[in-house]
Amino acid sequence: MGSGSVKNVESKAEVDKAVNEGNPVILHFWATWCEASKHMDQVFSHLSTDFPHAHFFRVEAEEQPEISEAFSVSAVPYVVFFKGGKAVDTLEGADPSSLANKVAKVAGSVNPDEPAAPASLGLAAGATVLETVKEFAKDNRAVPVGNQTGRSDDLNKKLRQLIKSHPVMLFMKGTPEEPKCGFSQKVVNILNEEKIQFGSFDILTDQEVREGLKKFSNWPTYPQLYCKGELVGGCDIVISMHEGGELKDVFSDHEIDSTNVINGKFSESGSGKGGVSASTGLSSSVTSRLVSLINSSPVMVFMKGTPEEPKCGFSRKVLDILEQEKVEYKSFDVLTDTEVRQGLKVHSNWSSYPQLYIKGELIGGSDVVLEMQKSGELRRVLADRGVIIPHETLDDRLTKLVSSSPVMLFMKGTPDAPKCGFSSKVVNALTDEGVTFGSFDILSDDAVRQGLKTFSNWPTYPQLYYKGELIGGCDIILEMKNNGELKSTFSE
Known part of the structure; x- marks a missing residue:
């Protein structure tokens, strides 16, 4: 018993x-x-x-x-x-x-x-x-069942307070001392390199904040970096701005500097800490070996067991995901080498296995990889880093084209040299109304010319779109212009 x-x-x-x-x-x-x-x-x-x-x-x-x-x-x-x-x-x-x-x-x-x-x-x-x-x-800041009154307003108020709780605020997975994903760790490292004091919030501890902030900021992934209450962006944007020197300019423009650095370390700041990473204590030879292993393949999995015989369910899950995404990878069995098994935990600041790396950067473990696959973020990261070539369908291409400009005209010829009278009339109508627009010559691409008819369920050209939505063809545009509706539509 x-x-x-x-x-x-x-x-x-x-x-x-x-x-x-x-x-x-x-x-x-x-x-x-x-x-x-x-x-x-x-x-x-x-x-x-x-x-x-x-x-x-x-x-x-x-x-x-x-x-x-x-x-x-x-x-x-x-x-x-x-x-x-x-x-x-x-x-x-x-x-x-x-x-x-x-x-x-x-x-x-x-x-x-x-x-x-x-x-x-x-x-x-x-x-x-x-x-x-x-x-x-x-x-976990849970709201009791049945107490939904004012929940949205209360959450938005809470999010605003969190965002403005520090001049530089990072919403991340984990903490600066123990990041729970490679992207969060990368942003922490960049802020440390910039010698910027920052606050942080672990979105894994609060589901309401985690989901609410995505809608509040209109930014679907984490980490999210804010400066003086304004969203700077996620990992890729922060990396790009850091490498181009723009991030330092943003902090400078907002009168944020590194004056809070004392003896090479940051003082504590609320729920988060900035800080120069302490020495890992690993020897140069071990560090060199780990770096070499991590970079031995564009996609590298440190796991328990082998792809043929995984020794834990978490490792098997990551391999299954990589196979579903049709990604080529190499692996290392940490059970065969104590030096790597223990050393990599310290080197990566990630305490468990498996660990997935893409182009030398830690992505995370089983839970992180699974979540990224479900959201589509994993495929995006793999494509951004050149590991996979995304297959773009015609619908994907058409969706991008119709949204490539707020006002987009699909016509025969170009605005400077229309190839049909209907296209010329629409160009003149838009020009008379002072509307700035993009254009695409459907005579130059038969796939787009035929595909857009089905895509829009509109059989003729020209076709005019506003913010990705079809307005109509020549007759509709001229009628809207005559009624005074055309300009007002684009100013809404």
Whole structure:
């Protein structure tokens, strides 16, 4: 029987023995570097005291790859529930309410059919668990169910306060001391090189901020760098501005300088710290070897095992993603070389494996790579770095063309030398109204000429677009001009 505590598992045989006894067993896969799984582990520990007759097991996923692999674990936190000698349920992600509810259903509850939402969790577990869930929600800035009034306004106010909380503010994955993705780490390094003091916010700790800021800034990825409340951009833009000297000019224009640097180190600044990276303590020979390995292939995976025989589910997941993206890569089995395994953690400031590098830059581990694939960011990065050649369809090309200028005219000939009377009339109408426009000669490209008819469902030329939307052909444009609607349409 359970003892009302959580036991760290050393082998799968321990789990099998408890499961075969027929008692309820709850198996939690977690990682020390993952804040979400740490929070879940607190709830897990409290639940073990409320249901002492069940077995509660904890597995550090990346340190026990054979157990993780046996249960197909590819991300943490992850929980497997056993009852009557077999697995009956699973839970992926940080959801303490579902955890308590599922434990109650497996181990017994006052009302096991009652969903254990945060407000009613006491029906499934004790007061201690309820308090822990409340703290979890508080730490993650969660908004209680049913309390949605003014949520959008409150969130925008919160985002504005965060953005303006420091003259230079970085929203990143992880912290400056422990970045959780290679892009965030790159921006931190650049700010350090520029000797700029900055604040930071770990968007992995707050889902509301993480999703809300994307819409607020109209910028879909992280990191995001702000200067005096204005968005500078993401990793690629910051790198480009840094290399071109523009970033220093931006800071200078906003009267931000490096006067806060003291003895080569930055003073602390709110939730974030800037700082010159301390020496890794690695010898020059080890560092040189690591750099050589990282750059031995445009795409390099440091993993447990080999592509033919991965030794952990996380490594297998990254390989699957690379194969789905049809990317050629090389790998290194860190289990075969302690010097590389331990040294790379220090060199990259990334505490776990696998680690994916593209053109010598750390991308991240399994969770980061999976998220980037789902959002399409991984393919963009691979294309930007020349690893893959993106296949552009005709629709892709047409979409870019119609949006290449706010006002875009597809015509026969050019504005200076129209090749048909209808095109000439539209050019004259736009010129008379003082409208600036771009143009494309459909006589020069038969694929565009034929494809745009289907794309726009408009069979003739010219075709006029405004902000990517079709306005119409010659007759419609002339009618709008005569009615005074043409100029007002473009000024909306």
